[in-house]
Amino acid sequence: MPELKLADRTIATENPAFVMSIVNADNDSFFAKSRGGFSLAKKHIMEGADIIDIGGESTRPGSRYIDAKEEIRRVIPVIKKIRRFSNLPISVDTRKYDVMSAAFDAGADILNDVSAMEDDPRLIKFCADKKIPVILMHKKGIPSTMQSQADYKDVFLEVDGYLEKRAEIALQNGISSDKIIVDPGIGFGKTARQNAVLIRRAGELCKKKYMVLMALSRKSFFGEVCGRKVQDRLWGTVSANAYSVLNGASLVRVHDTAAAVDMVKVLREITNAGS
Numbered sequence: 001m002p003e004l005k006l007a008d009r010t011i012a013t014e015n016p017a018f019v020m021s022i023v024n025a026d027n028d029s030f031f032a033k034s035r036g037g038f039s040l041a042k043k044h045i046m047e048g049a050d051i052i053d054i055g056g057e058s059t060r061p062g063s064r065y066i067d068a069k070e071e072i073r074r075v076i077p078v079i080k081k082i083r084r085f086s087n088l089p090i091s092v093d094t095r096k097y098d099v100m101s102a103a104f105d106a107g108a109d110i111l112n113d114v115s116a117m118e119d120d121p122r123l124i125k126f127c128a129d130k131k132i133p134v135i136l137m138h139k140k141g142i143p144s145t146m147q148s149q150a151d152y153k154d155v156f157l158e159v160d161g162y163l164e165k166r167a168e169i170a171l172q173n174g175i176s177s178d179k180i181i182v183d184p185g186i187g188f189g190k191t192a193r194q195n196a197v198l199i200r201r202a203g204e205l206c207k208k209k210y211m212v213l214m215a216l217s218r219k220s221f222f223g224e225v226c227g228r229k230v231q232d233r234l235w236g237t238v239s240a241n242a243y244s245v246l247n248g249a250s251l252v253r254v255h256d257t258a259a260a261v262d263m264v265k266v267l268r269e270i271t272n273a274g275s
Helices: 038-046 068-085 097-106 122-130 155-172 192-208 220-226 234-246 257-271
Strands: 003-005 010-012 018-024 051-055 090-093 110-113 134-137 180-183 211-214 251-254
Touching (some): 018 257, 038 068, 068 090, 068 097, 090 097, 097 122, 110 122, 122 155, 134 155, 155 180, 192 211, 192 220, 192 234, 220 234, 234 251, 234 257, 251 257
Parallel strands (some): 018 251, 051 090, 090 110, 110 134, 134 180, 180 211, 211 251
Antiparallel strands (some): 003 010
């Protein structure tokens, strides 16, 4: 069963994957119900989340970056309120050293970086020194233009090669392999077919040396495949998450905690049933 070493403790789950629940402390997320603060985080916690993932900067296709001061203003109060309520691990969805440093001081545990620590290289030493787990994601370009850059000869090989290189840089700078999580970046500069390939082969990433996170929740992939609007993409999300976990994903990043928790519990029961 998955284990993850934080700076001050190790977390584990008896289920086949951790459930990471999304709190977007901004008003630009593609799914309006993911926007919120402590009350949304508390709801996720009560529904059984293993990790709360807080973001203050939207990275949806077409979005624009914001500065660190505004991002800190959005996320730090939420982290502090969660910490007064719960010791549940908190990850922070940021590309910026200043934001992660402030978040760590406020009680955050994990860096979730859509740029795989390319945008602000200071994060590498910081996370190594503080012994913070890092989620390294693949994207092509920046959110405002990435969907026009979905050009790959072999999407799996290119994504896999990129994540291998970023993980190797992390290792060379003192981040241990058990604190590295890779994310193929579903929806970040990929077509529906390319996303499908990455979902099918996610468990093969980096020769299975690192934990894999799948962030599939309600993304446009399900709109293209199923013809569903964002509010109606839960069934597709649960299906793809289950497939990913059965094929090696150790974390699923979701908007709908209760459904994801039920999914991993059912998978646990089935896989443990024997013959």
